[in-house]
Amino acid sequence: MTLSAARALRLFLYVVALLALDVITKALTHEYVALMMWSAPVYPYGGVPVFENILGIDLSINHVTNRGGPWGIVSSHHTTLVVLRIFAIFCLCGHLVFFNQIKFRQVPLCMIIAGALGNVIDSFVYGHVIDMIHFMLWGYSFPVFNFADASICIGISLLLIHACIQKWKPKQHTIEHSMDIMGPYGHE
Secondary structure: OOOOHHHHHHHHHHHHHHHHHHHHHHHHHHHHOOEOOOOOOOOOOOOEEEEEEEOOEEEEEEEEEEOOOHHHOOHHHHHHHHHHHHHHHHHHHHHHHHHOOOHHHHHHHHHHHHHHHHHHHHHHHOOOEEEEEEEEEOOEEOOOEOHHHHHHHHHHHHHHHHHHHHHHOOOHHHHHHHHHHHOOOOOO
16 A cells, blocks of 8 residues: 555644754754763753742753664764664565555654654754753753654554554454354364
């Protein structure tokens, strides 16, 4: 099943909107927010305060650079990560357009594609990924992330939830099928 032209256009515009949100927030962060001062021991940690101590949670906008994957892992292999992200984008686009049979999966796949594109664009424009959303959760500094990362995580979460629901959903057709084969009393 391939996408209709109208559906493909809507999904493309969705990717563009998510990508625009990510690119704009990163450009604003790069231009107007100083790099995070890890030595600043108090909220907002050298950044822009959003809210403080709402049920023990703080949120600030901090400018952090990241040459690695999530949480800065494998940062010494930046070029390899960029190549892998580009490969993943092409694979996901191909799957979305030519192979995906389940309509629900289209939006989560677009979220993952938009997030990956946003981080690849950062790598070419800035030489690293810009992260800015910083939560302090009850004294724990959650790793700083950006809208692309959030889009990827939400997209993956939606796919996993959908897969679990599909797996645990009662299989009505198998009960009916077994009755057709075996008869109403369980034997031929």
